[in-house]
Amino acid sequence: xxxxxxxxxxxVEEENGISKLPEHVMDSILERLPLQDIIRTSIxxxxxxxxxxxxxxxVFDEQISNKLAENGAFGRxxxxxVINQVLLLHKGSSISKFYLYIPNMFLDSFQEVDQWIxxxxxxxxxxxxxxxxxxxxxxxxxxxxxxxxxxxxxxKCIFCWPELGS
Numbered sequence: 117x118x119x120x121x122x123x124x125x126x127x128v129e130e131e132n133g134i135s136k137l138p139e140h141v142m143d144s145i146l147e148r149l150p151l152q153d154i155i156r157t158s159i160x161x162x163x164x165x166x167x168x169x170x171x172x173x174x175v176f177d178e179q180i181s182n183k184l185a186e187n188g189a190f191g192r193x194x195x196x197x198v199i200n201q202v203l204l205l206h207k208g209s210s211i212s213k214f215y216l217y218i219p220n221m222f223l224d225s226f227q228e229v230d231q232w233i234x235x236x237x238x239x240x241x242x243x244x245x246x247x248x249x250x251x252x253x254x255x256x257x258x259x260x261x262x263x264x265x266x267x268x269x270x271x272k273c274i275f276c277w278p279e280l281g282s
Contacts, residue, residue, distance in 0.1 A: 134164070135161040135163045142163075142167055143171075143172075146167065146171055150179070150180065151177075155202075169205050169206055170208035171211075172211060172213065173213040174211055176199060176215060176216050181218065181219045185219040185221040199232065203232060203235055206239075210239050211236060211240070211241055212243060214243070214244050216245065216247065217247040217249070218249060220249045230256040233259055234256065234261075237258050237263075242264050242265060244262065244265060244267070245267075246273055247271045248271050248272040249271070249272070253272060253274070254273075255270075255275055255276070257276070
């Protein structure tokens with residue numbers, strides 16, 4: 117019985133045409149999907165299981181951010197916890213695009229957002245959008261360490277320029 121089950125599983129894996137796609141085609145498919153669907157592709161096969169962890173574009177748009185922020189969906193701090201997990205599990209060498217919509221919700225502070233920007237500064241972010249719908253957010257100085265940054269879009273964010281010579 118066990119042998120039959122294992123053989124059947126191997127056959128299903130071999131018959132799965134989506135698993136035979138070239139890497140660049142898989143990447144192209146994932147680039148066109150919303151984040152929650154990208155993560156869902158991990159059940160397609162072993163080859164797809166962790167493919168989402170190497171994505172170069174990480175987008176928390178208004179729809180997914182509002183869903184994460186809903187009280188009870190993932191607990192009071194579900195929004196920040198899920199984003200922390202996605203970034204923690206990211207194994208790619210770079211994240212070229214990061215889009216973050218911060219919904220109208222209670223945040224204890226922007227400390228997590230500061231940490232995400234620091235993380236992105238180490239991942240070579242080129243395109244960064246922070247669409248903030250709550251109180252003004254003072255951007256951290258580590259934003260100036262994003263050396264590959266080419267496009268920056270901000271909503272309800274302010275800069276405090278670093279002091280020279282200190």
